Amino acid sequence: MDLVHGKIERSLKSRPIGFRVDALPPVTDCIEHIQTAERFAELAPHWRALEQRSTQGFIFFQSYDWCHHWWHTVGQHNPDAKIEIFTLWQHGELVAVWPLVSDLLPLSTKAMLPFTSPHAEYSNLIVDSESVDAKRLGEFVSAVIAKCDVDLVSLPKIPTNSALHSATWDLGLVAPVNEVASIFDLSQFQDFAQYQASISKSTRRNRNKRKNKLAKLGHVTYQSFFAGTDEYARLVKAALHMKTGWLKQTGRNDAKLTMAGLSECLLSLPGDEATKTGAVAGALMLDDKPVAVEVGFLQQGHYYSYIGAFDWDMREHSVGKIQIEEALRWAIETGVGKYDLLAEPAGYKDSWSNNAIPLETRVIARSWRGKLVGVLWQLHVRPKVKSYFNRLPSNWRLKILHIVRALRGQTSN
Numbered sequence: 001m002d003l004v005h006g007k008i009e010r011s012l013k014s015r016p017i018g019f020r021v022d023a024l025p026p027v028t029d030c031i032e033h034i035q036t037a038e039r040f041a042e043l044a045p046h047w048r049a050l051e052q053r054s055t056q057g058f059i060f061f062q063s064y065d066w067c068h069h070w071w072h073t074v075g076q077h078n079p080d081a082k083i084e085i086f087t088l089w090q091h092g093e094l095v096a097v098w099p100l101v102s103d104l105l106p107l108s109t110k111a112m113l114p115f116t117s118p119h120a121e122y123s124n125l126i127v128d129s130e131s132v133d134a135k136r137l138g139e140f141v142s143a144v145i146a147k148c149d150v151d152l153v154s155l156p157k158i159p160t161n162s163a164l165h166s167a168t169w170d171l172g173l174v175a176p177v178n179e180v181a182s183i184f185d186l187s188q189f190q191d192f193a194q195y196q197a198s199i200s201k202s203t204r205r206n207r208n209k210r211k212n213k214l215a216k217l218g219h220v221t222y223q224s225f226f227a228g229t230d231e232y233a234r235l236v237k238a239a240l241h242m243k244t245g246w247l248k249q250t251g252r253n254d255a256k257l258t259m260a261g262l263s264e265c266l267l268s269l270p271g272d273e274a275t276k277t278g279a280v281a282g283a284l285m286l287d288d289k290p291v292a293v294e295v296g297f298l299q300q301g302h303y304y305s306y307i308g309a310f311d312w313d314m315r316e317h318s319v320g321k322i323q324i325e326e327a328l329r330w331a332i333e334t335g336v337g338k339y340d341l342l343a344e345p346a347g348y349k350d351s352w353s354n355n356a357i358p359l360e361t362r363v364i365a366r367s368w369r370g371k372l373v374g375v376l377w378q379l380h381v382r383p384k385v386k387s388y389f390n391r392l393p394s395n396w397r398l399k400i401l402h403i404v405r406a407l408r409g410q411t412s413n
Contacts, residue, residue: 029095029136031143034085037071043087044068046094051299053128057338058159058181060299061120065278067099069268070116074261080104084112086144088132095132096140098125098164102150106377109369111152118256121304121342122181122359123155124164134166141167145364152370154378156361157181157343165360172364175379180356182349184328184339192329207325210318217317218287222326227271227279235281236266239293242309249312251397252390257307266295276334284323286314292323301337324352 034040047064060066075081081103088096099115114120127137141164145153153172157179158165189195196204214220225231240263247254271278279297283290292310296303305327310320331339341349343359363374389397 029088029090031140032087032089033147034087035083037083040068040071040083040085043085043094043097047097047126050094050097050126050128053130054126055129056124056127056163057302058122058124058162059126060297060302060304061114061116061122062097062099062124062126063299065270066297067115069265070119073265073268074116074119074259075101077260078103084148085115086140086147088127088140090131093131096125096127096137098141098144100144100148102148105152105373107369107373109152109373110150111154111370111373112148112150113154114156117156119259119262121157121306122162123158123362124162125167127163129163137163137167141171145171148366150370151365151367152374153364153366154361154374155363157359158362160358160360168362172362173375173379175361175363175383177361177383179343179345179359179361181343181359182341182353183355183357184341184353185337185355186328186332186339187337189332192332195328195332207321210322214286214317214319214322219285220322221285222282222323222330223285224280224282224330226273227267227269227281232271232279232281233267235283235290235293236295237263238283238290239281239295239307239309240266242293242311243307245312246309248398249394251392251394251401253401269297282323282327282330284319284326286319291317292319294323294327298334298336301335302340303331303336303338304340305342321348324348328352 034043044064051059051063071083081101084100084102086098086100087094100112101115101117102110102112103117105111114123125141132140155164155168158168159181186195189198211220223231225235240257244254244257246252247257266279269279271280277298277300279295281293281295283294284292290311291314293307294305294309295307296305298304308320308324310323328339339353341353361379363370363378365371365374389400392400
C-alpha cells in the first residue's frame with residue numbers, strides 16, 4: 001500500500017461553479033496509490049458505496065463494475081497497461097476515487113489515461129462532495145499528478161462543472177475544439193404521450209410514416225433486456241456485428257470496437273431490472289429478428305447510449321431512427337432522467353437531444369515526448385486529420401484504412 005500524506009496549496013480564484021467551496025474543518029486523510037489487481041478487488045464495497053453517496057453526474061465510466069470487468073477482459077490483452085488507481089480516505093472511509101491507467105503511446109511516450117481508455121467516454125472521478133470540498137479535491141488531484149511518473153497526463157472529454165473539471169481547471173492545456181455531450185432531458189415528461197405532444201405535427205407524421213412503412217415488411221416490436229439474460233447476450237453480439245459492419249461499409253476506423261476482449265467485457269457486466277441499474281440492450285425487432293440494437297448503461301437515472309447499430313441491409317427503412325424513438329419510450333417509462341447520446345459528433349443527435357454539455361480535453365505534458373504526442377498531435381494535428389478524413393468519400397476512406405492496416409500487419413475481414 002502506497003500512502004501519500006499532506007496537502008498541496010492551490011488558489012481557488014476563478015474556480016468554476018458547480019462544486020462546493022465551503023471550507024471543512026481539518027481532517028485526517030491520506031491518498032492511496034493502487035497498482036495491483038488484488039487491492040483493486042478489495043476496494044469493491046467501498047467504491048460501490050461511494051458511487052451511491054456521490055451526487056455528481058457522468059461517473060459510470062469510473063464505476064467499480066465497469067472498471068473491474070474492463071480490466072479483466074480488455075485490459076489483460078494490453079501488456080503495456082498498468083493499474084494506477086488513486087483514492088482519498090478520511091477516517092477510514094473512501095471519499096474519492098480516480099481510476100487511471102498508464103500505457104505507452106507512440107514514440108514510447110508513457111501516458112496516464114482514464115482507466116478504460118479508449119472506452120472511457122467521459123473523464124471524471126468519483127467524490128463524496130459532502131465530505132470533500134473543492135479545495136481538498138484540488139489538493140488530491142494535484143498530489144496525484146505530481147506523483148505520476150509519466151511523460152503525459154491525457155484527460156479527454158471532461159464534462160464542464162463535473163468534479164474533475166473543477167479540480168483541473170488550471171492544469172495543462174485544453175484542446176482548441178468544441179466538443180459536447182448530447183443529452184435528452186426526459187425529466188420534464190410524465191409519459192411518452194407528453195413527449196410526443198411536445199414535437200411538431202410534421203415530425204410526428206414523418207415518424208409514423210417510417211413505422212408504417214416498416215410494418216409492411218412484418219411484425220414490428222421493441223424489446224429490452226438487462227444484463228445477465230440470454231437475450232441481452234444475443235443483442236450485444238448482434239450490435240457489435242452490425243456496428244463493425246457499418247463502419248467497414250462506410251470506410252470508418254473500426255479499431256475501437258474490434259479491441260480484444262470488448263465483447264467479453266460487455267457480456268460480463270451486471271444488470272438488474274428490479275433496481276433499473278447496469279447494462280441493458282434494447283432492440284427494434286422485425287418478426288423476431290433484431291434490425292436495430294442499442295447497448296447502454298443505466299446509473300442513477302442517467303442512461304448512457306453506448307452502442308447504437310442497425311442492419312445495413314435495412315438502411316433504406318430508417319430502422320435506426322425508429323429504434324431511437326422506441327428507446328426514448330422505454331426510457332421515459334423506466335424513469336430515466338437523462339438519455340445520453342455521448343460525445344461523438346453525429347448530425348442525427350440534434351433531433352434526439354435538448355441539452356448539450358460542453359466537454360474539455362486537457363493534457364499535461366511533462367517531457368518533450370509528452371509535448372509532441374499530447375500537445376502537438378492530440379490537441380492540434382489529430383483533430384484536423386480526423387475531420388479531414390471523415391469528409392473524404394467512403395471509397396477513399398476504405399483505401400486509406402486498407403493501406404494503414406497493411407502497414408501495421410493487420411488483416412481485413
